[in-house]
Amino acid sequence: MEKTKANTRRNEKIKAAEGVEVLILVDNYVDLLLPDVFPVVERPILSKGNEVSRDTLLAEHGLSLLIKIYTKDKTYELLFDTGYTQTCIQNNLKRLDIDLENLEAIVISHFHMDHTGGLGWVIEECKKGISLFVHPDAFLYPRYSVFPNGQKLLFPKMLDKEELLSKGVNVVETKNTTEICDGFALVTGQIERKTDFEKGMPNLFVERNGKPEKDLILDDQALVIYLKDKGIVVISGCAHSGIINTIKYAQKITGIEQVYAVIGGFHLSGPAFEPAVEPTLEELKRIEPEVLVPMHCTGWNAIRKMAETFPLCVLSSVGTKILL
Numbered sequence: 675m676e677k678t679k680a681n682t683r684r685n686e687k688i689k690a691a692e693g694v695e696v697l698i699l700v701d702n703y704v705d706l707l708l709p710d711v712f713p714v715v716e717r718p719i720l721s722k723g724n725e726v727s728r729d730t731l732l733a734e735h736g737l738s739l740l741i742k743i744y745t746k747d748k749t750y751e752l753l754f755d756t757g758y759t760q761t762c763i764q765n766n767l768k769r770l771d772i773d774l775e776n777l778e779a780i781v782i783s784h785f786h787m788d789h790t791g792g793l794g795w796v797i798e799e800c801k802k803g804i805s806l807f808v809h810p811d812a813f814l815y816p817r818y819s820v821f822p823n824g825q826k827l828l829f830p831k832m833l834d835k836e837e838l839l840s841k842g843v844n845v846v847e848t849k850n851t852t853e854i855c856d857g858f859a860l861v862t863g864q865i866e867r868k869t870d871f872e873k874g875m876p877n878l879f880v881e882r883n884g885k886p887e888k889d890l891i892l893d894d895q896a897l898v899i900y901l902k903d904k905g906i907v908v909i910s911g912c913a914h915s916g917i918i919n920t921i922k923y924a925q926k927i928t929g930i931e932q933v934y935a936v937i938g939g940f941h942l943s944g945p946a947f948e949p950a951v952e953p954t955l956e957e958l959k960r961i962e963p964e965v966l967v968p969m970h971c972t973g974w975n976a977i978r979k980m981a982e983t984f985p986l987c988v989l990s991s992v993g994t995k996i997l998l
Contacts (some may be wrong), residue, residue, distance in 0.1 A: 694741065701736070715988050736755075751777050752855065754911070756791065785814070804844065815881070862927060869957075940968050947973070966988070
C-alpha cells in the first residue's frame with residue numbers, strides 16, 4: 675500500500691477515483707442463481723413489482739461493460755465494447771432498466787465483431803457527438819484467417835470511419851495512451867509486447883496499403899483506472915496483446931505498480947492458447963491482484979485454475995456488478 679501511494683505522488687498521468695463500478699452488459703455466460711460476494715459482487719434480481727420477470731437476460735459470445743467512475747465532484751459513465759449483436763445489448767439494457775443518456779464515451783478494445791457488433795445501435799441511443807476512442811488500425815480491411823488447408827475466412831467489416839463521422843460521432847484515434855474522463859481513466863493505446871509466452875492469435879492476416887501481412891491485432895487496447903489508495907484497475911477486451919503484457923503496460927503508463935483488479939477477456943481458450951495458461955498464472959501470482967474477473971474468451975480451464983488460485987476470483991455473469 676505504501677508503495678502505491680509513493681508511486682502515485684510521483685505520477686500525475688492519472689487521477690485517483692473514489693470508486694469504480696463495472697456492470698457486465700454482455701458476456702458469454704449468464705446464471706441468475708449465483709450469489710452476491712459482499713462487498714464486491716452484486717448479482718441481478720429480475721422482477722416487476724412483486725413478481726419474477728417473464729423476460730430474462732441474454733448471453734452471447736461477446737463483451738460489453740458499462741463502467742462508472744466515482745470522483746468527489748462527478749460520476750463518469752463510459753461503455754467498453756458493445757457485444758456481438760444489437761439484440762443482446764439492447765435486451766439486457768432494457769431488462770436492467772438502464773439507458774445510455776449519460777454516457778461520457780465509448781471505448782473499443784479492438785475491431786472484432788464480438789466487441790463491436792452492437793455499436794451502430796448504441797450510437798443511435800447516445801447523445802449527439804459521443805466520443806468513440808479506437809485505435810486507428812481497427813479500421814483496416816480486409817482482415818482474415820488462413821487455415822492449414824488453405825481456406826481463407828474473412829472477418830466482417832465492423833468499423834467504417836467515414837460512416838461514424840457521418841453520424842456525428844467524435845472519432846478519437848488512440849494509437850498512443852489517451853486520457854479520458856478528465857484524466858480519471860486512460861485508454862492504453864497500442865500495448866507493448868514483451869513476454870515470450872503470449873504469442874497472439876495464429877494465422878491471421880491484414881492488408882495494409884494493399885499488401886497482406888501478419889495481423890498482430892495491434893489495435894488491441896485496454897482501459898486503466900486508478901482506485902485511490904488501492905491500485906490500478908485494468909480492464910481488457912480480449913487481451914490479444916497478452917493479459918500480462920497488458921497489466922505491465924498499465925503499470926508503466928501510470929507509474930503505479932500495485933494492481934487492485936484485473937477484469938475482462940484474457941484469451942486463454944483453445945489449443946493455441948493453452949500453453950500460456952500456466953505462465954500467465956505464475957505471473958498473476960507475482961502481481962497479486964486483489965480482485966480477478968476473467969470473462970468472455972478466457973476459457974474454462976484457465977478460469978477454473980484462477981478460481982483455485984485466487985481467493986477473490988469472481989465468476990462473470992451478465993447483469994453482475996463489480997463494485998470496487
